[in-house]
Amino acid sequence: MSYLGRVATKRPRPALVRRTTDHGAAMQDDAYDLPEAPSDDEESKLYRIRHSTAHVLAQAVQRLWPHARLAGGPPVKDGFYYDIEIDDHTLSEEDFAQLEKTMKRIVKENQPFEMTTWPREKIIAHYQRTDQVYKLDLLERIIPDPEVGICQNPQKGSDDVWFDMCRGPHVPRTGQCKHFKLLRVSGAYWRGQSDQPMLQRVYGTAWKTREQLDTYLHRLEEAKKRDHRKLGRDLDLFMFHDWAPGAPFWLPKGEDLYHTLARRMRDLLVQGGYQPVRTPLVFDSALFETSGHWEHYRENMYHFDERHAAHGHGEAAHTQAQAHGDNDQGGRQLGLKPMNCPCHMLIFKHKKRSYRDLPLRIHDQGVLHRNELSGTLSGLTRVRQFSQDDAHIFCTQEQIAAEVEALLHLIDKVYRAFDMPVALKLSTRPAEKLGSDELWDAAEDALRQALDATGRPYEIKEGDGAFYGPKIDFDVYDALERTHQCATVQLDFQLPRRFDLSYVGADNQPHVPVVIHRAVFGSFERFIGILIEHYAGAFPVWLAPEQVRVMTVSERSEAHGEGVLRALKSAGIKATADLSDAKIGYKIRECHNQKVPYMLIIGERERDEGTVSVRSRDDGDLGAMPVEDFLTRVVAESLPPF
RNA sequence: GCCCAUGUAGCUCAGAGGUAGAGCACCUCCUUGGUAAGGAGGAGGUCACCGGUUCAAUUCCGGUCAUGGGCUCCA
Known part of the structure; x- marks a missing residue:
């Protein structure tokens, strides 16, 4: 059995058909088509339990805060959440005891879940009366139906009915939602958009049996024990300081780990015909204007005015320069590179290139800076300064398949060595794209050909490619069966054009090369974080900083x-x-x-x-x-x- | 960036409106011991930072910074 095949058989995925290029109707069908086909498998039963428990939570919230506005409460991996807005109260974990108690009471009352429908006007009138603005928004935006699904929970010992707009399905009674636990509360924008109100999201987990719940909670504990931030401290691998948020300090042992990986990858790539280079960190904004980063990525970049930086002028000079635009002060706008690709474009362009030079494979472990939002930083997982086992392959259209095939071999070889299974996904052309259909046809065919040559299953994500080219994504599974995105293979038809790259073909005519962005580990920082947790800090001898x-x-x-x-x-x-x-x-x-x-x-x-x-x-x-x-x-x- | 929580010794954590404690780690001494913690003593803190309230703030309030959980999965 193939190595990658094992993943596919071990972790069957729900037949989630969610590929859709047009919106509207297709989206709607999709929404009703979640893995809820009436089957009795574990996934489905658990889905019902979690979905139902979300209702129990919402009901409990409204018992305690009757004016709470409810947004949505879907089941998610291992549990559920519900988004809530309460005007005069901020939920915190201190409320959990009371909330769980109320939920348990609802479970004990063993209320039935009864699906029915209401005429659209009736439910709208009700929600207007009760000021349920989020439900109204949902009705307006995504529920066109004249008859709207309602899930009712008749209250014990009274004629009252608690209900929630819902498409179902649920378990028959609340008595089947016994095994849950509230886990955390956090903020979440309505509709996930930062211009929308911030709601309070309560996360919980729910299971079929007490044992399953305990096992899950135990697994959380175990995961916490191998958290790379904790192990990084305990094993003296790296540290952080308030004065450089998002930028790890690699302590001697961590540096050793880093170096072992970096060195090994370099050697491997040299064997594979790559040429390592070393490139600048700071560039004139012209580079990023050419690459398009200035236009599309500027918010994530560190940049500054050269004169301002050189003379150390205070705030006045700074604001003045800004007020007058980039170059009015005569100083260059400089930026720290967030990616290596523009540098490699310049290297390609440095000489007249012939088709005989292709494929040209440039490897670079240069330091990159990305000004990630402060709230997203997290250990080694999300940092502002890092480096990658990055490389760009410049090749002809005809060479794509062979290059990608070699890459798939390389990636397989590496992750096999770490005992980390990998699943493959091909993302094809999106609606908005750059480049001719012929080019896309050829490129997608080449990727498919390379993927087929591996003899492994792969998922196709129609329309998920970038506008500048199709790509292959890799889901890497660690020892706790969590997935991570590390390796990537991404074709690019745009960047070579922006930099006006060309090579002389056998026909003595200029041609534009195709660029393949590729990484195996991805960022060393994140990959080491993953490895620490994968091995729980007990590195194999070849990696161990102290053997x-x-x-x-x-x-x-x-x-x-x-x-x-x-x-x-x-x-x-x-x-x-x-x-x-x-x-x-x-x-x-x-x-x-x-x-x-x-x-x-x-x-x-x-x-x-x-x-x-x-x-x-x-x-x-x-x-x-x-x-x-x-x-x-x-x-x-x-x-x-x- | 936004919401919530957190910030006390290197680490894990107590504590309380009257200027601080434990265990481990660290240092010194004793111990020369054979497969998961030998003993004694010692040192170590501007209680994240800035401001306010108060006779008095590490404790209460506000701000800042950092860390943690989240912010696509749309009834």
Whole structure:
């Protein structure tokens, strides 16, 4: 069975048909067509439970705050949320106890969920009366139906009915929503747009059984334990400082990890015919005007006026320069590059290129800056300064398929080595696009051909490509089966034109090359964050910043310990020694907490016999062996697996 | 950027309108011990920063900064 095939079989996806290029009617059908085909599989049952529990939450909120305005409350992965607006109260986690108590009461009342429909006018009148502006907005915008779905919960011991506009489906009664827990509350813009009011979103999880709920909560705990921010501190890998938000400091061990990955990738790419380069960080705005970043990406860029920067003028000079536009003061507008591609365009253009030079593969691990919104920064996952295992391939249209095929091999090889399954997705031309249909046809065919050559399943996302070219996305699965976007292969028909690139073809005519943007790890920062969590900080030997720790039982074996350390180091092993006067049990515990793959215990016995006692982080006590035997073993394990 | 929460020793966290505590880590000494914490002592904090209220603020209030959870998945 193919490696990637395994993913597809292991994690069946609901047949979610959500590819639609036109809006309106198609969108509507879509909305009614969520994975809710009346089947009895787990997904569907859970979906009903979660959807129903969202209703229970909404009802509870309105019991406690009768004037609360409800927005929407869909089921999501592992749970549900409900968006709410309460005029005179701000929900916080302190409200959870009370809310959950009220929800449990509703569950206990075992109210039925009854679907019915109301005439449109009736529901509108009701919502106008009760000031449910968000429901009214939904009716106006996305529910054209003359008869609107209503889900009713008759109240126990009275004629009252609590209801919510809803298309269903639900479980039969609230009694089946027993196993839930509210998790967090956050802000969320109505319709996800920042010009809309900010609502309060309450997230919860819900399951079929108590055990499932407990398992899920336990999984959250486990994930928290391997959070890369915590491990980064515990293992001394990296740090942050208030004075450089979003910019990691790589401490010696983290830097080692970084360097190991960067170096290995560089070597691999050189083998694959790439040429590493090193390029500037700061550029005249002309570069970004040419590339289009100035127009489309400026808000995410760091930029400044050269004169202002050089003379250190205060705010006055700054505002004056701004008031007069970019160049009135005579100083250049400068920007820190957010991507490497424009640099590589310049490198291509630096010489007259022939078709014989193609494909030209330029690799660059340059430092990039992106001024991400402050609220989006998060550990190594979202940073403002980073670098990538970036490269751009300049090639002819005919070369696309072969290049992409090689890339797919490379990506597979790398992620296989990390034991991370990868799923493939092809995104094709969007409605708004640049380039002729012939070009797109050829390019999409080339990508399909390369994908087919892998013999693996892949998903097609019609219309999801960028306006400048189709792309292949990769979903990487970590040890907790979470997905991450790391690798990318993106064709670009536009950038070469913006930079007026050309090569001389065999016909002695100029032709515009195709550019392939590609990365395997993506940003090193984020990828290391993912690896930390994937391995829970217990890196394989080849990656471990400290591979072996030599520890002595007492002073009497110190000399032998130092000898062993020297031998390890001269064999290129990253080794340290703990010669302190702590007891061996203490040293082992310390070393284990630091997740060092091998501990060598050196006592008088080992000294006399010329051996080392090996304790493996993963396999425990391996007993004594000659120093040479251990060296052979650890050197072998230090080789990168790709 | 917006909403909510948080910010006390290197780390994890107590605490209270009257100028601060624990465990671990750190340092010193004792201990020479064989596979997950040996013992004793010591040092360490402008309680994130700025302002306000108060006789008195780390504690209450406001602002700033940072961190965390969110902000496409549309009844």
